[in-house]
Amino acid sequence: MESGGWTIKKRSNSSNDSLSREYVAETGCLSIVVLGASGDLAKKKTFPALFNLYRQRFLNPDEGHIFGYARTKISDDELRNRIRGNLVPGKGASGEQLEEVSKFLQLIRYVSGSYDSEEGFRLLDKEISKHEFSKNTKEGSSRRLFYLALPPSVYPSVCKMIRNCCMNKSDLGGWTRIVVEKPFGKDLDSSEQLSAQIGELFDEQQIYRIDHYLGKELVQNLLVLRFANRFFLPLWNRDNIDNVQIVFREDFGTEGRGGYFDEYGIIRDIIQNHLLQILCLIAMEKPISLTPEHIRDEKVKVLQSVLPIKDEEVFLGQYDGYTDDPTVPDNSNTPTFATMILRIHNERWEGVPFILKAGKALNSRKAEIRIQFKTVPGDIFKCQKQGRNEIVIRLQPSEAIYMKVTVKQPGLEMSTIQSELDLSYQQRYQGVTIPEAYERLILDTIRGDQQHFVRRDELKAAWEIFTPLLHRIDNGEVKPIPYRPGSRGPEEADQLLERAGYVLTHGYSWVPPTL
Structure with a gap:
């Protein structure tokens, strides 16, 4: 099943497959933004997971794209080189595997900026919009996934910047979704405060609190x-x-x-x-x-x-x-x-x-x-x-x-x-x-x-x-x-x-x- 930008494989529709779930096809380009792209979590978990989805053909390279965002001032190629070591399957990798890694890395663009000022996020939005425009995406139909591979202390400021600068431009199709990593606070009060701050910016349906277990x-x-x-x-x-x-x-x-x-x-x-x-x-x-x-x-x-x-x-x-x-x-x-x-x-x-x-x-x-x-x-x-x-x-x-x-x-x-x-x-x-x-x-x-x-x-x-x-x-x-x-x-x-x-x-x- 084509999902507008990235390919989503259709599950079995056999009558005995009670777990089968039909996902409605969506239109518009999908942009995955990894915030904290230069950090360990992104290098060791997030980017390798995206690569494996790409390798198994769950992601279509023709229309989708991946953006890294962090404070570190590096180039696209420098980020790709940092990631590469966690994607290459080892010294015994075949030429075909290495080529697959290289093709995936070419999907990644990098934007440098602060987590609490609009300048960097305006630039990020500009780069995402440029990519969407190149794929003839109609305004409002884009799909933007923001993965916060960041400490919880910066969640409120980052979510505020996303809300103000990088949202899908209208409600006519498409979506904006936020993935946040644990820990979600240190106790009941801090967790509720964090939830309230993010909840003021996004609906519950837009927030994905990830527990990898x-x-x-x-x-x-x-x-x-x-x-x-x-x-x-x-x-x-x-x-x-x-x-x-x-x-x-x-x-x-x-x-x-x-x-x-x-x-x-x-x-x-x-x-x-x-x-x-x-x-x-x-x-x-x-x-x-x-x-x-x-x-x-x-x-x-x-x-x-x-x-x-x-x-x-x-x-x-x-x-x-x-x-x-x-x-x-x-x-x-x-x-x-x-x-x-x-x-x-x-x-x-x-x-x-x-x-x-x-x-x-x-x-x-x-x-x-x-x-x-x-x-x-x-x-x-x-x-x-x-x-x-x-x-x-x-x-x-x-x-x-x-x-x-x-x-x-x-x-x-x-x-x-x-x-x-x-x-x-x-x-x-x-x-x-x-x-x-x-x-x-x-x-x-x-x-x-x-x-x-x-x-x-x-x-x-x-x-x-x-x-x-x-x-x-x-x-x-x-x-x-x-x-x-x-x-x-x-x-x-x-x-x-x-x-x-x-x-x-x-x-x-x-x-x-x-x-």
């Missing part, structure tokens, strides 16, 4: 897994599920980001957004349709049902050596590790602990969801000590969904063993490229699909859950416990899991299948 393949699979499989529907409640664990682990520390990380900490950086979004998808009720607003309505209901976090159900840690970073204060109280329990006060989940766990400098790197079922009553096989049934959704690395089940161990004896029913993506979907989260979310923005973006009331409800705890940490009322880098984290955190009812499986570990 919502673009991950296995996170997007959660709704399908839950609501398209009959045998999960009667099990997904407090009668059968004992606890839910959502885990994010990194095997490295802040590594040059100490100053930034210390301002936010592991709760703001990971738990309040990424892990909480996953909790919503696990806990929400079935929406009446796949319309973005229906899905986001159900997520908000979950957040509004979360009870205040109890101090005794929170455990914080800080790895030894964290404050050795010269950008981190010697007396920093910022947690680099946190385990906490959230409880949802509704009919489906009353009494089920949702355990959120995130940490840096641990003994492994992974992100996963672990749904643990209750023990089988009347255990005639005496196998309870081996472990419980679990559904494990491995988000990264080695994407997989597997169910831990108890089976008879092969042999003449009637003995049991833990095994799994395994869907490993690398093995099952050989030759299929799993898209990066940013690719999917940028494409959703072009299509106008806000399903995987955070709505303002959803953001407010999330901050209401965590702000009281965060203020106590900021005031030094809750202290992190030191832990050794390369460990599982503080031992006390495992004790919290035990108190929540989580049962560790003994003598079993999942091994990703080899091809």
Whole structure:
């Protein structure tokens, strides 16, 4: 399907493809503007995502264009050279691949200017309009996507400049959309202030608050897994599920980001957004349709049902050596590790602990969801000590969904063993490229699909859950416990899991299948 400038592939319209969504063709040239184009986020994430969309023919180079904007005074070619290293697939790149990179880079133009004065944005608007005019675009039918790869502190001034200088010139077709990166504030008040400032300039339908975890393949699979499989529907409640664990682990520390990380900490950086979004998808009720607003309505209901976090159900840690970073204060109280329990006060989940766990400098790197079922009553096989049934959704690395089940161990004896029913993506979907989260979310923005973006009331409800705890940490009322880098984290955190009812499986570990 041609979308006026960039090509948008049409999804299958098969009668069994219930996820198929017809996107209305739009007219007019699409200009993607990356603000903060010379920064790390743009170089490492935004431009590579745009290149992958181009490479997969989702973007049509004949009519679309990409503009970089930043304060750094560099030429078009200098920006292209900065980006090139993150696009080239490596030393073994073929001539064809290198040519594809070069063609993509020629789509990029650069404009230098300040983030708080009109001069630079007037020049940016002039360059965009010049390109639109060259493609015979009618006034008002252009489509302009502004990606703010910038610190939140400059969002209000940048949005004001876009509104005053760079908007689509009329309402006759076309659109202007704004993509903003997390963090969206540091607490409820700062988030609401930021939302109000941007909300005065743009309608909610124009604002896309990006949380890249919502673009991950296995996170997007959660709704399908839950609501398209009959045998999960009667099990997904407090009668059968004992606890839910959502885990994010990194095997490295802040590594040059100490100053930034210390301002936010592991709760703001990971738990309040990424892990909480996953909790919503696990806990929400079935929406009446796949319309973005229906899905986001159900997520908000979950957040509004979360009870205040109890101090005794929170455990914080800080790895030894964290404050050795010269950008981190010697007396920093910022947690680099946190385990906490959230409880949802509704009919489906009353009494089920949702355990959120995130940490840096641990003994492994992974992100996963672990749904643990209750023990089988009347255990005639005496196998309870081996472990419980679990559904494990491995988000990264080695994407997989597997169910831990108890089976008879092969042999003449009637003995049991833990095994799994395994869907490993690398093995099952050989030759299929799993898209990066940013690719999917940028494409959703072009299509106008806000399903995987955070709505303002959803953001407010999330901050209401965590702000009281965060203020106590900021005031030094809750202290992190030191832990050794390369460990599982503080031992006390495992004790919290035990108190929540989580049962560790003994003598079993999942091994990703080899091809």
